[in-house]
Amino acid sequence: xDYLKSHIDLNELVIDMRKITKKFGDFVANDCIxxxxxxxxxxxxxxxxxxGKSTLMNILYGLYxxxxxxxxxxxxxxxxxxxxxxxxxxxxxxxxxxxxxxxxTVAENIILGIEPITSFYQLNMKKAIEDVEExxxxxxxxxxxxxxxxxxxxxxxxxxxILKALYRGAEILILDEPTAVLTPQEIKELxxxxxxxxxxxxxxxxxxxxxxxxxxxxxxxxxxxRGKKIDMVEVSKIDENQLxxxxxxxxxxxxxxxxxxxxxxxxxxxxxxxxxxNRGISTVKDLNLTVQAGExxxxxxxxxxxxxxxxxxxxxxxxxxxxxxLIKDYDITNKTPREVFESGISNxxxxxxxxxxxxxxxxxxxxxxxxxxxxxxxxxFKLQKENIINFSKKLIEEFDIRPKDENNLARSLSGGNQQKxxxxxxxTNDPELLIAVQPTRGLDVGAIEFVHKSLVDxxxxxxxxxxxxxxxxxxxxxxxxxxxxxxxxxxxxxDAKKTTENELGLMMAGGGYK
Amino acid sequence: MKQxxxxxxxxxxxxxxxxxxxxxxxxxxxxxxxPIEAYGLMIKGIFSKPKYIARTIIRATPLILTxxxxxxxxxxxxxxxxxxxxxxxxxxxxxxxxxxIQLPMILHVPIVFLGSVFIASLWGAMAGYMKAxxxxxxxxxxxxxxxxxxxTSNYIISLxxxxxxxxxxxxxxxxxxxxxxxxxxxxxxxxxxxxFGMVIAVLASILIYYILFKTTLGYELxxxxxxxxxxxxxxxxxxxxxxxxxxxxxxxxxxxxxxxVMGVSYRASTLAAMEGYGFNGIAVSLIGNNSPFGVVLSSFxxxxxxxxxxxxxxxxxxxxxxxxxxxxxxxxxxxxxxxxWITIFFNHEKPQKEDR
Numbered sequence: 001x002d003y004l005k006s007h008i009d010l011n012e013l014v015i016d017m018r019k020i021t022k023k024f025g026d027f028v029a030n031d032c033i034x035x036x037x038x039x040x041x042x043x044x045x046x047x048x049x050x051x052g053k054s055t056l057m058n059i060l061y062g063l064y065x066x067x068x069x070x071x072x073x074x075x076x077x078x079x080x081x082x083x084x085x086x087x088x089x090x091x092x093x094x095x096x097x098x099x100x101x102x103x104x105t106v107a108e109n110i111i112l113g114i115e116p117i118t119s120f121y122q123l124n125m126k127k128a129i130e131d132v133e134e135x136x137x138x139x140x141x142x143x144x145x146x147x148x149x150x151x152x153x154x155x156x157x158x159x160x161x162i163l164k165a166l167y168r169g170a171e172i173l174i175l176d177e178p179t180a181v182l183t184p185q186e187i188k189e190l191x192x193x194x195x196x197x198x199x200x201x202x203x204x205x206x207x208x209x210x211x212x213x214x215x216x217x218x219x220x221x222x223x224x225x226r227g228k229k230i231d232m233v234e235v236s237k238i239d240e241n242q243l244x245x246x247x248x249x250x251x252x253x254x255x256x257x258x259x260x261x262x263x264x265x266x267x268x269x270x271x272x273x274x275x276x277x278n279r280g281i282s283t284v285k286d287l288n289l290t291v292q293a294g295e296x297x298x299x300x301x302x303x304x305x306x307x308x309x310x311x312x313x314x315x316x317x318x319x320x321x322x323x324x325x326l327i328k329d330y331d332i333t334n335k336t337p338r339e340v341f342e343s344g345i346s347n348x349x350x351x352x353x354x355x356x357x358x359x360x361x362x363x364x365x366x367x368x369x370x371x372x373x374x375x376x377x378x379x380x381f382k383l384q385k386e387n388i389i390n391f392s393k394k395l396i397e398e399f400d401i402r403p404k405d406e407n408n409l410a411r412s413l414s415g416g417n418q419q420k421x422x423x424x425x426x427x428t429n430d431p432e433l434l435i436a437v438q439p440t441r442g443l444d445v446g447a448i449e450f451v452h453k454s455l456v457d458x459x460x461x462x463x464x465x466x467x468x469x470x471x472x473x474x475x476x477x478x479x480x481x482x483x484x485x486x487x488x489x490x491x492x493x494x495d496a497k498k499t500t501e502n503e504l505g506l507m508m509a510g511g512g513y514k
Numbered sequence: 515m516k517q518x519x520x521x522x523x524x525x526x527x528x529x530x531x532x533x534x535x536x537x538x539x540x541x542x543x544x545x546x547x548x549p550i551e552a553y554g555l556m557i558k559g560i561f562s563k564p565k566y567i568a569r570t571i572i573r574a575t576p577l578i579l580t581x582x583x584x585x586x587x588x589x590x591x592x593x594x595x596x597x598x599x600x601x602x603x604x605x606x607x608x609x610x611x612x613x614x615i616q617l618p619m620i621l622h623v624p625i626v627f628l629g630s631v632f633i634a635s636l637w638g639a640m641a642g643y644m645k646a647x648x649x650x651x652x653x654x655x656x657x658x659x660x661x662x663x664x665x666t667s668n669y670i671i672s673l674x675x676x677x678x679x680x681x682x683x684x685x686x687x688x689x690x691x692x693x694x695x696x697x698x699x700x701x702x703x704x705x706x707x708x709x710f711g712m713v714i715a716v717l718a719s720i721l722i723y724y725i726l727f728k729t730t731l732g733y734e735l736x737x738x739x740x741x742x743x744x745x746x747x748x749x750x751x752x753x754x755x756x757x758x759x760x761x762x763x764x765x766x767x768x769x770x771x772x773x774x775v776m777g778v779s780y781r782a783s784t785l786a787a788m789e790g791y792g793f794n795g796i797a798v799s800l801i802g803n804n805s806p807f808g809v810v811l812s813s814f815x816x817x818x819x820x821x822x823x824x825x826x827x828x829x830x831x832x833x834x835x836x837x838x839x840x841x842x843x844x845x846x847x848x849x850x851x852x853x854x855w856i857t858i859f860f861n862h863e864k865p866q867k868e869d870r
Contacts, residue, residue, distance in 0.1 A: 338749035355747040369748035
């Protein structure tokens with residue numbers, strides 16, 4: 001059985017969900033889905049956003065009650081009424097949006113709810129920290145138990161989430177889009193962690209739409225589409241294109257089509273820029289960079305090397321300590337976000353729910369977030385609802401935002417469609433420079449294809465595009481030039497067509513050369 | 515979809531009110547009285563005579579305005595505990611302008627009213643400024659400002675030129691500064707101080723609705739309230755919005771104080787403790803789901819129960835019990851809102867319905 005990657009035991013079925021159906025009103029989110037997971041297996045659950053993966057996992061985790069169907073855990077029929085029951089049965093879940101208390105330390109978050117106490121009923125922090133250190137060592141998940149959540153990176157936060165589940169004695173781990181926020185190296189580490197876990201008899205349910213990772217990490221894969229189970233396949237016997245076709249229901253084009261183009265004049269020019277982060281440490285140091293019209297400049301780098309501060313400085317959200325930022329010779333250093341926007345820069349922010357959208361606004365209200373003061377959306381102080389609605393309808397049609405109803409709250413849209421709302425809004429500004437930070441984070445193949453096409457379209461229209469991404473594949477396929485950022489400096493700029501993943505990886509790790 | 519949510523909210527609010535009344539009934543029963551009789555008296559106390567209806571309306575008027583004040587701030591992401599202090603400042607200013615200035619009525623009434631609203635809006639803006647400039651949480655700032663308002667008012671009223679001898683109040687405001695509706699008094703009696711306050715309150719609720727949902731200002735304020743990060747990203751000036759929002763909230767609560775002085779009391783009095791118009795505004799806003807029209811309805815409920823409820827004393831039921839009834843209603847409405855927030859929280863995990 002050497003074709004299987006994990007330490008799978010085909011004789012023991014740990015999860016057996018039978019004919020699970022879940023309806024929300026008339027809407028059938030899960031339609032008679034079967035899911036089988038063996039002990040020691042990494043089982044991928046593949047499907048587009050909105051296909052019903054999350055619903056199925058929420059049922060398994062006790063957040064929803066199924067309308068129909070049965071769940072067996074280790075051969076025993078169970079009724080998972082709430083997450084506590086799920087935890088009791090050894091199920092742990094790491095959500096895509098982390099459920100951590102930010103001002104608390106790592107250890108405090110991990111022990112939350114089952115705190116070790118001293119014989120005098122005091123919180124035993126010493127033991128807590130020891131416990132955390134012990135399990136973190138056991139599974140190779142290094143964390144600093146004393147660090148505060150708000151001070152550590154997203155990938156560290158994810159480890160905390162995994163440790164939290166393990167600390168509660170999880171045998172079956174549900175990982176919801178775990179690699180969406182990780183660098184290539186971190187993804188490799190995570191896959192290694194998953195191996196370690198399966199070696200110790202844990203089973204992992206990996207929710208994802210990244211085919212490459214399924215190929216690398218998973219043993220079996222269950223594919224669902226529009227609430228229905230399409231198939232369960234053995235991963236080693238199928239290729240990525242077949243997986244994608246099963247997921248989307250049509251052939252998917254992975255290659256970004258770009259027409260030949262010679263870059264034009266300089267649009268964005270950054271000179272000797274230094275920016276400090278919240279702690280007063282210069283995370284961007286004397287950085288120089290130019291972006292030209294008609295090119296996509298990709299910034300590659302590991303998370304936390306100054307990308308966030310750089311973009312915040314350009315967009316006016318953070319003051320630059322020294323240096324200059326010019327757009328077409330116009331100085332926008334330390335201008336307000338509004339002035340930066342007016343100067344011709346649009347931005348697809350990294351955290352679409354925090355910065356990109358007002359989730360409790362409707363889609364049409366979100367469409368005018370930057371332009372609501374302008375005609376035709378308002379006249380003097382009065383909003384012109386009819387014009388706003390018509391404009392939104394047009395964009396919803398043009399960018400294929402689903403469902404096609406501008407009255408929906410942004411909150412109710414899937415991640416991919418939320419991103420489409422932002423892209424529709426930003427691209428329609430027809431900016432000189434479009435900045436996109438991690439624009440495909442957490443999106444499925446179909447949506448990624450769309451996002452990449454939108455970026456390249458801007459480039460083809462002879463506009464400048466600045467793309468920041470932690471995903472090398474994305475950087476390499478979309479960019480014309482790639483600038484590698486390391487410790488707040490650009491350590492190298494290479495031609496995307498000529499470079500290799502190895503060369504970039506080396507520079508990203510600090511082994512740069514000019 | 516949107517319509518459905520509104521109806522559901524309305525339904526659950528009614529349910530919460532009924533639950534509150536039931537708990538109140540139990541309390542009345544335990545205290546040794548007949549709840550049906552007691553509630554009967556309450557309803558009679560509201561509806562049996564035109565005079566009572568008028569008085570219920572008068573009772574509800576300042577609550578609409580303070581309720582709007584809290585609701586407006588809340589919609590923009592701020593918790594205005596300071597309606598009480600803003601009310602006091604509005605009332606004080608009205609009493610002073612109404613007494614010291616001599617003008618024909620057609621000028622005097624608007625000057626007193628707008629002057630009071632203006633000063634109270636500055637009072638509210640102070641809390642907004644402190645939040646925007648120094649990051650002082652508005653709850654702390656407004657609580658402090660409430661006490662400052664109370665003692666400032668008490669001090670000014672105690673001044674020789676202001677205080678009416680032999681009383682604990684200021685001199686009565688000039689006839690020309692009063693906004694009573696005299697011809698109506700023929701119907702409900704001279705002691706029922708029918709005034710234009712209700713008209714102002716209803717107009718204010720329409721205006722607030724308009725500002726919040728139809729103007730660019732309201733759009734900005736709500737965007738900041740829901741998600742200030744995205745608002746800032748979109749180029750909205752957050753600090754300015756905080757100040758603007760608090761000044762509008764202050765203006766509304768100040769209007770309540772002005773209406774109270776110009777229509778009902780004609781004077782400002784030294785207070786040993788706060789009267790609670792502003793604090794009740796918080797409850798009114800909560801019951802009214804922070805919506806401008808919901809606030810009007812819940813003010814009537816509040817006014818009705820406090821005014822009509824006083825009638826229960828005829829049975830010997832102490833006023834404390836009446837307050838327990840009100841407290842229960844607020845409790846159940848709040849509990850329902852919490853339930854609603856939890857649903858919203860879990861909606862986050864709900865399946866996306868794009869594939870429909």
